[in-house]
Amino acid sequence: MKLQPIEYCHLKECADLFIAVFSNPPWNETWSQKSALSRLKDCYDTPGSYGIIAIAENQVFGFAIGFAETWYKDKHFFLKEMCVQSAKQRSGIGTKIMDMLYQDLVTQGVRTMYLLTVRDSSAEAFYEKCGFSNHSKMQIMSKTLKVQLQKVNESD
Template identity: 45%
Template structure:
């Protein structure tokens, strides 16, 4: 039985989508994802150029994942962490930190020198990323416009 952190493969996307729905449709996000739309989102990230996907497994069951892609920037290669989540029952047990550690090692192989992500301010995810060495960017803001 496989336990540990491994590379995500195409065959994992459906299981990752089911886990995505169970995590993000629950507290504190209360999103309204369907498995099909979650699958489409993860597939789009997975097939993007220079994508990297990591899964944490216990006894052959995916319990947490991270998805993103590498992009060239003028000062080096950046990795955009698009999605990272751990099954609700196992959050706060160090799995996310394990995933991040392996992810950092993996993306360094692509010459990445910076990880970038978006998360809600002043919530558990913000605290998690800060605990793992991330810092906020006061000179940046995330914006949106409905069209």
């Protein structure tokens, strides 16, 4: 298995893997090819973007992608997405991806990596195994926005 930085040419296959993985528990999400590819392109096109992909025999088995951003004292990296092919989970691929990502980010001057994941899930247990923990001062908060569809005047 080869680990290397993600390139734009990998995004379609990463989107296929993303859909396959996140359609299963605990996420049970219904991504389309268009929305998954758009999400990964958004991540890839973000300034400071960086990611690692695991490939064997021209097949993507896993990836991680996010972006570095300036913080007042140093750089932080927000890991936006990570997944490993369901049949290959618990085989060490995810740990290898995280280890390479960690080493590469250290050489880029990143001091903190953070992410969002589902509570009490196998993903949370994986990240804890990789050294992540709940931050003592930070809390994720969200607000659902009410979307109002407006009829567009065709003469505009």
